[in-house]
Amino acid sequence: MENNYTKAQLTWLLVLRTFIGWHFLYEGMVKVLNPHWTATSYLLDSQGMFRSIFINMAGNAGTMKYIDFLNEWALVLIGLGLLLGCFTRLSVIGGILLLLLYTFSHPALIGVKYMMAFEGSYFLVDKNLIELAALGVLFVFPAARVIGIDHFLVRVLPVGFRKFII
Amino acid sequence: MEKDNIKKASEKTETKKSSAIGRRDVIKTLATVPLLGAMAYGLVKTRKNVLLDRDISDVFQLSTKNAVFLQPLENGKQIRIGLVGFGIRGKQLMRALGFAEPSYMDSLVKAKEVNPDDTRYDVFMEQGNLNVVINGVCDIFDVYSESAQLTGSNIKREGTNGKFGPLPKRYRTWQELVAADDIDAVVVAAPDHWHGTISIAAAKAGKHVYCEKPATWTVPETYLVRQAVKESGIVFQLGHQGRQTACYQKAEEIISNNLLGHVNLIQVCTNRNTPNGAWVYPIIEGSNPQTIDWKQFEGDPARVKEYNDYMKSFGLERYMGPEQRDKFSLERFFRWRCWWDYSTGLSGDLLTHEYDAVNQIMHLGIPASATSSGGVYFFKDGRTVPDVLQTTFEWPDRNLTMLYSATLASSRNRGKVFMGHDASMEVSNILSITADSDSERYAEKIKQGIIPTDKSFFTYVPGQSKVDAVTSATELYFAQRGLLYTYVDGKRYDTTHLHIREWLECIRQGQTPSCNIDQAFMEAMTAHMGTRAYLEGRTMYWDREKEEIVRGEKS
Numbered sequence: 127m128e129n130n131y132t133k134a135q136l137t138w139l140l141v142l143r144t145f146i147g148w149h150f151l152y153e154g155m156v157k158v159l160n161p162h163w164t165a166t167s168y169l170l171d172s173q174g175m176f177r178s179i180f181i182n183m184a185g186n187a188g189t190m191k192y193i194d195f196l197n198e199w200a201l202v203l204i205g206l207g208l209l210l211g212c213f214t215r216l217s218v219i220g221g222i223l224l225l226l227l228y229t230f231s232h233p234a235l236i237g238v239k240y241m242m243a244f245e246g247s248y249f250l251v252d253k254n255l256i257e258l259a260a261l262g263v264l265f266v267f268p269a270a271r272v273i274g275i276d277h278f279l280v281r282v283l284p285v286g287f288r289k290f291i292i
Numbered sequence: 293m294e295k296d297n298i299k300k301a302s303e304k305t306e307t308k309k310s311s312a313i314g315r316r317d318v319i320k321t322l323a324t325v326p327l328l329g330a331m332a333y334g335l336v337k338t339r340k341n342v343l344l345d346r347d348i349s350d351v352f353q354l355s356t357k358n359a360v361f362l363q364p365l366e367n368g369k370q371i372r373i374g375l376v377g378f379g380i381r382g383k384q385l386m387r388a389l390g391f392a393e394p395s396y397m398d399s400l401v402k403a404k405e406v407n408p409d410d411t412r413y414d415v416f417m418e419q420g421n422l423n424v425v426i427n428g429v430c431d432i433f434d435v436y437s438e439s440a441q442l443t444g445s446n447i448k449r450e451g452t453n454g455k456f457g458p459l460p461k462r463y464r465t466w467q468e469l470v471a472a473d474d475i476d477a478v479v480v481a482a483p484d485h486w487h488g489t490i491s492i493a494a495a496k497a498g499k500h501v502y503c504e505k506p507a508t509w510t511v512p513e514t515y516l517v518r519q520a521v522k523e524s525g526i527v528f529q530l531g532h533q534g535r536q537t538a539c540y541q542k543a544e545e546i547i548s549n550n551l552l553g554h555v556n557l558i559q560v561c562t563n564r565n566t567p568n569g570a571w572v573y574p575i576i577e578g579s580n581p582q583t584i585d586w587k588q589f590e591g592d593p594a595r596v597k598e599y600n601d602y603m604k605s606f607g608l609e610r611y612m613g614p615e616q617r618d619k620f621s622l623e624r625f626f627r628w629r630c631w632w633d634y635s636t637g638l639s640g641d642l643l644t645h646e647y648d649a650v651n652q653i654m655h656l657g658i659p660a661s662a663t664s665s666g667g668v669y670f671f672k673d674g675r676t677v678p679d680v681l682q683t684t685f686e687w688p689d690r691n692l693t694m695l696y697s698a699t700l701a702s703s704r705n706r707g708k709v710f711m712g713h714d715a716s717m718e719v720s721n722i723l724s725i726t727a728d729s730d731s732e733r734y735a736e737k738i739k740q741g742i743i744p745t746d747k748s749f750f751t752y753v754p755g756q757s758k759v760d761a762v763t764s765a766t767e768l769y770f771a772q773r774g775l776l777y778t779y780v781d782g783k784r785y786d787t788t789h790l791h792i793r794e795w796l797e798c799i800r801q802g803q804t805p806s807c808n809i810d811q812a813f814m815e816a817m818t819a820h821m822g823t824r825a826y827l828e829g830r831t832m833y834w835d836r837e838k839e840e841i842v843r844g845e846k847s
Contacts, residue, residue, distance in 0.1 A: 178409065
């Protein structure tokens with residue numbers, strides 16, 4: 127399988143995967159390490175057509191505990207998976223789902239203002255969506271089977287795992 | 293096709309190789325693991341920034357306890373209410389009791405249809421049932437009286453086509469209502485010049501009283517109300533619903549923990565800029581001499597005499613009238629707050645809320661002196677009460693001044709600010725504290741860059757438990773916009789509802805409400821001192837021994 131990639135392809139796929147993994151892991155760990163962190167204000171700041179769903183979530187302190195926990199640890203696990211190339215496809219799917227949720231909560235729409243303003247100018251496509259697309263690329267080029275823990279897993283786990291897990 | 297072959301071939305190769313893992317495979321497998329070390333370094337640094345740099349618990353000690361409200365008894369007895377006055381405030385108080393006009397319910401439903409984010413309908417429907425029944429209503433304007441009856445019968449909070457309960461009895465006079473056997477408690481929402489008289493009569497009849505602010509219109513009746521309430525032992529609550537604001541309880545703790553240093557100046561304000569805010573209320577359709585009992589509107593002869601005597605003996609005739617008291621006037625009926633003949637002006641209507649909040653937070657009592665100035669500077673509509681007013685109250689024993697500054701013609705936002713040597717605190721539905729750049733208490737933390745001085749460093753939002761750290765930018769953003777406080781325990785609440793609930797629960801549980809008759813006495817006297825200082829143009833002093841207002845020299 128490793129023969130299918132040129133060295134340059136492998137290198138850039140590796141860079142892309144570790145960068146995204148690094149980004150997710152750091153975001154997750156910062157939240158895990160900060161006992162005061164909560165997504166409440168982010169959710170309350172939601173805009174667009176799904177606004178009320180996210181605001182309702184934020185209104186319930188009980189639910190928020192679980193949402194915060196899931197968000198923090200999903201970020202950490204996805205980040206670790208991508209960074210180490212471990213269960214990469216599963217991590218990619220998780221990452222895409224999270225980024226989709228962020229996009230639905232904070233869509234880049236014209237005339238919509240957010241508390242934490244985007245640092246550039248965006249319309250529909252923002253950095254979350256670009257990261258999401260990059261994850262799509264990693265899904266169809268599972269190069270972690272060449273460099274990454276998946277290189278080992280691909281040998282020991284049944285072939286069925288390859289479709290969506292590694 | 294070719295691709296598939298390659299894929300299959302490579303999978304075969306992989307399977308073959310799987311049994312033999314060499315050094316190169318180990319390197320390929322674990323190639324990115326060292327990155328975790330770099331990440332760990334960053335995280336250790338971050339954690340320091342996140343936690344240590346915001347910790348102020350050594351100089352800022354505050355409990356995590358949230359506001360406490362008297363909780364309703366289960367199976368408490370039903371309380372039978374009589375309402376006097378169904379104007380703007382009377383309608384609001386009825387809603388707080390759980391009874392809304394059907395047309396109002398229609399408007400809430402419509403508002404929600406137009407804007408799904410408009411939650412007023414849901415909030416009202418979720419408002420707790422206070423286990424009361426409206427047995428009697430009295431308003432001297434027929435339209436209001438009939439509307440009050442319909443509202444009192446709207447026991448299921450329905451719109452125009454809903455099913456209603458029995459109509460409460462309409463009383464033509466408040467005297468009959470107060471005397472009724474099937475009424476336990478009276479809500480007084482009549483104009484200011486009637487507050488004292490109705491409260492006294494209700495107390496003497498053994499009825500519990502919830503009276504709108506201010507407690508009284510004249511100085512002499514203030515003593516009589518206190519006497520009547522104390523002698524009868526009824527439960528009296530004055531309508532300063534601010535007492536139920538969670539932030540005020542926290543503010544009290546902050547002051548008593550000395551977190552602001554010595555508070556030497558308090559600024560409280562009224563900032564309004566609309567005709568409605570300046571009491572130019574609409575003239576309601578159907579109002580005329582046949583539908584309004586003007587004789588009753590004129591007031592209690594005993595009170596009117598107290599008012600006339602005071603005004604005349606101090607040469608204040610220019611503030612009286614200008615129309616004769618017995619002359620029917622729709623303006624005076626609906627916009628009575630604009631004339632001293634019925635009103636207590638800015639002092640009674642709006643200063644009292646501010647004073648009561650400050651008194652709740654700092655327990656100041658009646659000030660030693662009051663000095664006022666102002667005038668009718670914008671609303672030249674024939675009113676006699678000022679639309680711009682400044683009053684300074686002094687508490688030399690506490691070494692502080694409270695400045696009340698009001699205008700009805702500019703809405704520039706000026707908050708309720710407690711200024712201390714170490715920090716200042718602004719209180720509204722949220723509370724924020726800004727350190728003083730010359731503070732001693734926070735000097736070290738300011739030097740270390742942990743406490744900023746160009747913006748507030750601590751914000752309390754009801755329901756939020758964190759109290760030991762500098763507030764983050766995000767929290768501040770929401771706190772300033774009041775987006776978080778509306779949800780306490782997952783539910784939004786209305787302070788007027790809580791204030792009435794407290795009164796009813798005190799009746800049931802034999803307790804004393806937060807804005808009881810002693811608080812009411814202080815509130816009324818303080819407002820009267822400010823008013824008299826304005827009218828007479830001289831400082832008014834409070835003789836604590838004799839419990840009397842004493843005039844200063846004319847300046």
